[in-house]
Amino acid sequence: MSSNTSDKPMIRIRKGNLQDLPEMLLLFQNTITAICQRDYNTAQLEAWKSGAENKERWLNVMKEQYILIAESENKIVGFCTLAQGNYIDLLFVHKDYQHQGIASQLYKLIEKEALDQNQKVLTADVSKTAKSFFETMDFRLIQEQIVNVKGIDLINYKMEKRL
Structure with a gap:
């Protein structure tokens, strides 16, 4: 699972493992800090980023979810996770690798995995920042949501795609 264009480093996509967690x-x-700042204020960004401190949640992600890692030159440049076969839990691309098709590559492989598991619908709770990407992937808006993280309200969107 690799792709390359003439001037960009090669992107390799592989399954994730526990050793990937720190990166x-x-x-x-x-x-979140670099890319989402136009959609969320500093307090919201800090609350959202604090999710990285929830070690139990992340260990469960690593143990229970289907994880794909995008790498370039042995560095993780993106990742996407699929929970219960039909819920995209996490999709993040490194700030220096935005708009190079990495999210699309990860998403298409996640969708293939969902189809391989005979899923009929994919769902995701997506940030303001990610909403347009998911719309491009033919997801439709179900509802706007307010999520409270450490006393701070953040807006995100419940979205779905029929497969």
Whole structure:
């Protein structure tokens, strides 16, 4: 699972494992800080990033979810996780690798996995920042939601796609 264009480093996609967790957590936090700042204020970004501190949740992600990792030059540049075969829990791309098709590559492989598991619908709770990407992937908006994280309200969107 690789792709390459002439001037960009090669992106390799592979299944994730527990050894990826420290780098995934760093990418999660750094991407929120750098990419989501136009859609969320500082308090919201800090509350969202604090999710990286929930070690039990992340260990459950690593143990129970289907995880794909995008790598370039032995560095994680993106990841996507699928929970219960039909819920996209996490989809993050490194701030320096945005708009290079990495999220699309990860998503298409996650959708293939859902189809392989005979799923009929994919769902996701997506940030304001990610909403347009999911719309491009033919997800439709179900509802706007307010999620409270550590006393801070964040808006996200319940979205779904029929497969």
